[in-house]
Amino acid sequence: MGRRVVVVAVVVVQLALVARGYWADHKEFAFQMFPESSTWRADVVRVTADGRRVPVEADWAGYRWEELVQDRGLRYPAFRHHADAGLDNQLAFLDSALDWVASNTPRDRETRYLEAVVTAWHNDDPARTEVLRSGVREELR
Amino acid sequence: MTARLDELLGRAVSMRALALLRICAGPVVLLHLRPFLADTLDGHIYSDAFYEPYASWYPELPSELYVGLLWLGAVAAVCMALGLFTRIATATTFAIVAYNLLLSTTHFHNNRAYLVIVLGLLALAPCGRELSLDALLRRRRGLPPLDPSAPAWTLWLLRFECAVVYGASGFSKLVDPDWFGGTVTWQRVVRAQDQLDGWPDWLVTVLTDRGFHTGAAKFIVLTELFIALGLWWRGTRYAAVWVAVVFHISIEGSAAVQVFSLLAISVLVVWAVPSTRDRVLRFDPSRPRERRLATAVRALDWLARFRVEPGGRLEVVDRDGTSIRGTPAALFALSRLPLTAWFALPVLLLPEVRRARRAGSEARAVVAAGPT
Numbered sequence: 001m002g003r004r005v006v007v008v009a010v011v012v013v014q015l016a017l018v019a020r021g022y023w024a025d026h027k028e029f030a031f032q033m034f035p036e037s038s039t040w041r042a043d044v045v046r047v048t049a050d051g052r053r054v055p056v057e058a059d060w061a062g063y064r065w066e067e068l069v070q071d072r073g074l075r076y077p078a079f080r081h082h083a084d085a086g087l088d089n090q091l092a093f094l095d096s097a098l099d100w101v102a103s104n105t106p107r108d109r110e111t112r113y114l115e116a117v118v119t120a121w122h123n124d125d126p127a128r129t130e131v132l133r134s135g136v137r138e139e140l141r
Numbered sequence: 142m143t144a145r146l147d148e149l150l151g152r153a154v155s156m157r158a159l160a161l162l163r164i165c166a167g168p169v170v171l172l173h174l175r176p177f178l179a180d181t182l183d184g185h186i187y188s189d190a191f192y193e194p195y196a197s198w199y200p201e202l203p204s205e206l207y208v209g210l211l212w213l214g215a216v217a218a219v220c221m222a223l224g225l226f227t228r229i230a231t232a233t234t235f236a237i238v239a240y241n242l243l244l245s246t247t248h249f250h251n252n253r254a255y256l257v258i259v260l261g262l263l264a265l266a267p268c269g270r271e272l273s274l275d276a277l278l279r280r281r282r283g284l285p286p287l288d289p290s291a292p293a294w295t296l297w298l299l300r301f302e303c304a305v306v307y308g309a310s311g312f313s314k315l316v317d318p319d320w321f322g323g324t325v326t327w328q329r330v331v332r333a334q335d336q337l338d339g340w341p342d343w344l345v346t347v348l349t350d351r352g353f354h355t356g357a358a359k360f361i362v363l364t365e366l367f368i369a370l371g372l373w374w375r376g377t378r379y380a381a382v383w384v385a386v387v388f389h390i391s392i393e394g395s396a397a398v399q400v401f402s403l404l405a406i407s408v409l410v411v412w413a414v415p416s417t418r419d420r421v422l423r424f425d426p427s428r429p430r431e432r433r434l435a436t437a438v439r440a441l442d443w444l445a446r447f448r449v450e451p452g453g454r455l456e457v458v459d460r461d462g463t464s465i466r467g468t469p470a471a472l473f474a475l476s477r478l479p480l481t482a483w484f485a486l487p488v489l490l491l492p493e494v495r496r497a498r499r500a501g502s503e504a505r506a507v508v509a510a511g512p513t
Contacts, residue, residue, distance in 0.1 A: 003150045003294045004143070010298055018309045026246050029254050031309035034396070035317070037328035069191040071247045082332070093247065096193045123319040124328060 224273020
């Protein structure tokens, strides 16, 4: 009885996670491998309190984007990259990275929020552009 | 139906394949942990750069403790592979690898998820009773060996997860018109064309041809689905395993998949019939070639398929009583050993080997029918 419950539970949860992979940005345990040939690039800027838009390729307050964001293909966003785990997954990571950088750069006294103008190519579809923004930084709210 | 399921899950079967998988999983865990450990040696951990917790309540350890935990995971993986304090070592390895995976969405990769599943199921199975230092130490102390069989439910779950990996991947491609139609693979190759420098022109032309990918993509998808389904039936299982090995080697050569190939090939051992020493290899000790074969089978029979016995001329008696003699017997034996199976399995399709197996099977049927 106990074994049966465990086995059925594992099977049901696993199948549910596989199904969830068809709509979730992060497809944990869904095993969708090499899902897309999609590519993307982004111009990421810091929008300062006085309205300037400063590319993150320039160091600021002792911070460097490529040191703050090292993983998931986000290190050099200005270059066109393959979206390894799909475009939705990739842009969800970029969105989270903007928030993380905004929240973890305490020496920065001028940035109000970060913004990424993303150009994305889903497989061989035409390019589409979208804008992602971090939350407004508490220090400058 | 329920009673049948309970019987299936509770039936005592050999844990030999899981013991072998446990040994393979140890080095896989070390390879998996290597980049995390390398970072710690450079004084970095995940939280020094962008990461994204799955949940705010998920416990995050102080840096020193986290580093210590990773190294403990590596030690536990070594103990797991050696079979030293196997149950505790395997559970510890699973707990640390799972904890680390779930620390951040950025840690997630399919191969790591598969590793966590495999470690979790190994931790639940008594897979340290053979092929382990635990068993050796027990023998040294003069204690009787523990029963190497256990209820089959962990084995069934491992098989299910193994099939899910191929099935989910194949199905997701099957229902995606861009994938099944060849757009995805074609674009990946075209964009990586600079990496084909030095390849023969005709091959580059073929690989970058859109029409080629219309067929190739379907072949890939159907291959994954064949592996997922073919593993479940005895008639197709060997073919599915053989194809899976080729599939993983080709992926390893064409993409960065971390520990996926090693892990996935290792997990294929769970598809071996979970019984041991139910085939017999008889050999003539006076013949050097047969003696060498017997030695090789004894050394490489990691799944304990054979009882190797000196006898008359070379003969393998399969578990159904079918007897095969001579060279076909040697080839058949090699096809049942993990290290040589991939090379030997196609040889079993040769007409003379098929004839020998058929003759052995017919002879068994005549004996079983008795005198007429």
